[in-house]
Amino acid sequence: xxxxxxxxxxxxxxxxxxxxxxxxxxxxxxxxxxxxxxxxxxxxxxxxxxxxxxxxxxxxxxxxxxxxxxxxxxxxxxxxxxxxxxxxxxxxxxxxxxxxxxxxxxxxxxxxxxxxxxxxxxxxxxxxxxxxxxxxxxxxxxxxxxxxxxxxxxxxxxxxxxx
Amino acid sequence: xxxxxxxxxxxxxxxxxxxxxxxxxxxxxxxxxxxxxxxxxxxxxxxxxxxxxxxxxxxxxxxxxxxxxxxxxxxxxxxxxxxxxxxxxxxxxxxxxxxxxxxxxxxxxxxxxxxxxxxxxxxxxxxxxxxxxxxxxxxxxxxxxxxxxxxxxxxxxxxxxxx
Numbered sequence: 001x002x003x004x005x006x007x008x009x010x011x012x013x014x015x016x017x018x019x020x021x022x023x024x025x026x027x028x029x030x031x032x033x034x035x036x037x038x039x040x041x042x043x044x045x046x047x048x049x050x051x052x053x054x055x056x057x058x059x060x061x062x063x064x065x066x067x068x069x070x071x072x073x074x075x076x077x078x079x080x081x082x083x084x085x086x087x088x089x090x091x092x093x094x095x096x097x098x099x100x101x102x103x104x105x106x107x108x109x110x111x112x113x114x115x116x117x118x119x120x121x122x123x124x125x126x127x128x129x130x131x132x133x134x135x136x137x138x139x140x141x142x143x144x145x146x147x148x149x150x151x152x153x154x155x156x157x158x159x160x161x162x163x
Numbered sequence: 164x165x166x167x168x169x170x171x172x173x174x175x176x177x178x179x180x181x182x183x184x185x186x187x188x189x190x191x192x193x194x195x196x197x198x199x200x201x202x203x204x205x206x207x208x209x210x211x212x213x214x215x216x217x218x219x220x221x222x223x224x225x226x227x228x229x230x231x232x233x234x235x236x237x238x239x240x241x242x243x244x245x246x247x248x249x250x251x252x253x254x255x256x257x258x259x260x261x262x263x264x265x266x267x268x269x270x271x272x273x274x275x276x277x278x279x280x281x282x283x284x285x286x287x288x289x290x291x292x293x294x295x296x297x298x299x300x301x302x303x304x305x306x307x308x309x310x311x312x313x314x315x316x317x318x319x320x321x322x323x324x325x326x
Binding site for chain 2 (some may be wrong): 024026028029030031032033034035036037039041043044045046049050051052053054055056057059063064093094097106107108109144146
């Protein structure tokens with residue numbers, strides 16, 4: 001049921017972006033390409049969606065998305081600061097109007113008291129403005145948490161375009 | 164049924180890569196992140212899978228994956244030459260042992276007599292060696308063709324590791 005929610009929302013996003021002439025890119029860590037998959041499920045998506053950097057390994061966040069190493073060390077890969085850098089740099093690198101970034105802990109391992117499994121930071125960059133959102137998803141397991149993150153990211157994109 | 168084939172194969176790839184100490188990255192065009200999604204469905208995948216560049220728009224193939232503009236113009240985005248450049252440069256950019264690239268026409272539009280819907284070029288780069296593969300998938304519709312391409316790319320990865 002939730003996958004059909006993803007599909008409808010992805011279709012609405014592509015339609016809205018094309019209507020407004022906006023271009024989109026994504027920077028995905030814990031969702032691993034699922035947002036890109038959802039958007040490119042839609043025929044005609046290439047008119048609005050330019051692509052994604054799946055920065056799964058931390059070195060990719062630094063080398064390809066230009067997240068400063070100091071920011072990674074000081075705040076950790078799953079943090080507001082890194083999410084903001086990812087979104088801002090993704091928009092620049094891909095040359096798009098709007099970019100959304102996702103960095104989180106899908107589990108089952110990798111969680112801590114301070115940063116539990118299900119914690120996901122996202123940021124959305126629109127022109128020079130970058131907004132941050134923090135989530136703690138309660139899904140049962142990796143698949144569920146990733147799905148909730150994909151839905152949330154798509155909702156952010158839609159809300160941003162609706163202004 | 165095929166999605167469970169994707170899932171099993173992805174799990175085997177992560178397991179094999181970890182056993183051999185190999186790192187992997189992907190450069191996806193028509194699959195739009197689905198290969199990345201499949202590999203990162205697997206818990207512990209970050210030990211082997213570094214990430215992906217979803218080069219959905221042609222500008223991304225040039226600007227982020229370093230495919231020469233002349234190659235794009237001469238052979239077209241869906242071609243052996245572009246697939247080879249994508250895989251080779253992806254391996255370099257991500258600093259991995261093995262990279263697979265996918266560029267094709269998922270449809271329903273975008274096909275021609277010479278390059279029909281279902282035509283997909285892939286390349287796999289392993290150290291300095293780059294091999295090319297050409298497919299014509301007969302799936303009924305975009306979803307099917309993309310799924311077949313994901314499976315084929317995963318099979319290439321597995322075969323390459325098994326040597």
